[in-house]
Amino acid sequence: MFKNERNQVRAGWLILITFVTMFIAQQVFALPGVFALMVVDFSSLSTGSEAEVLNAFDRHPWVFLLSQGGGTIGGMLITVLLWKFMNKRTLKELGFRGPLKDLGFGLLLGALSIFIIFVLLYVTGNIELLNTFSTPEFSIYTITFLILFILVGFFEEMFFRGYVMSTMANRGNSRWLMYVVSAIIFSLAHGMNPNVSILGLVNIALVGVLFAYMFIATNSLWLPIGYHITWNYFQGNVFGFAVSGLSPHGIYNVSVEGGNDLLTGGAFGLEGGLLATLLIVLGYFATRFYAKNRKHT
Template structure:
């Protein structure tokens, strides 16, 4: 049922997305066109969970308290930090060239509008792929790893429609999907994966100017990777299609594990 709702709400955004980077469109119109579909997807997930599954929305992992905000902050920091490391490794090793100065970012209205969009995308995809899918499967299956793998696999296949998609890119998206699943399971909360998802995408596209899963937003910096090894940069799909992303997703997993050990027991209760 939810898949039907997701498709109905998302189709307009899929078609309009082809226009998102057309310079003839104004930033606020772009935000409206893309954000509308994303907000619709969020609402469809929440409404189906509440009225079809007949469960409270907070049981998806959306409780608000000091611990959840700490998790959210860690996710925001980690996602941005991992993408920053990828950028500087590629820059230092000569795998990308920076047009202009590192100390003269090109601030524009896109810096703000796309932040709003990536916040909405982070909530939308985590509520659906981690919250709804994992919680629904949890009621039917006892295997934790099955929940991880199925959520990550569906997440990866969902990105198979993106432009410039590559096999390596889909593998890495599946890998980061596993990381998000671990974050969700370890904290019993969506806040950490939502935070990571937001800054991973935002720093990737709108700070450092990389393609984001095959799409090409407006960055604070303009870069070129034309003469670089696609194995490392990911080519037109962006860093998610490269080996460095694989490495830093794994590093992010170790960092998350360390954080969760120090974090202690969760205050969240698994409600069904």
């Protein structure tokens, strides 16, 4: 039950231990941000409601970064420590290998994917731009969320692709099983996000498969990390869509109220729409083309 035919602890138990430990570490490392919020905005928290807590964090972006960014760093730290001392592997074996041009292509592909979705929604009248292209609204959120999404991109790819898939590979699991398990865990981890939808969870699973393919095709985490960062950042902090249900603070601000929710994703954000499904599928072909030319070069 606990060990395979090679007398190794099964991959599922290692992943479960790491996931639970990582979750606890995230809560602990997020505490400084929670305490800071109590100092700067205690009166608004008197109701104790989850919505008011989220609104309070939203009003104080640096405190939000301290909490969410701290939790993310805690998760990264636990992933690295358990990978090194429990799995007895190196950071290179976790996926930090290969050329940094993979990171650059990932950043470009993620940004381009969101830009294409924005253009399609704009020209079809499914969104309304609330400020003009010539008047971008830069704010403190532009900086704090850039830092946060960089941390999130590194952390989620380190765990869901690097740790989960590499642990399964080291225990002899098939490639298709690695795809399925990493994608399902990735989707379920977003299941408690605000305004979550069935299509949103399906798309998150699909993009999880895409990230897994990027990882395997390049034998490196750099490409999925880059795509993950700009997919989130351009979605929420450039074009002003919700990111997996979280409130946006874009340089540009859009309204999706008059659009088709099947295309815009509604309150959950672009990840809850069919255009995201399309671009995720196209991302597979873009990755395949890049990986083939990368090997040839």
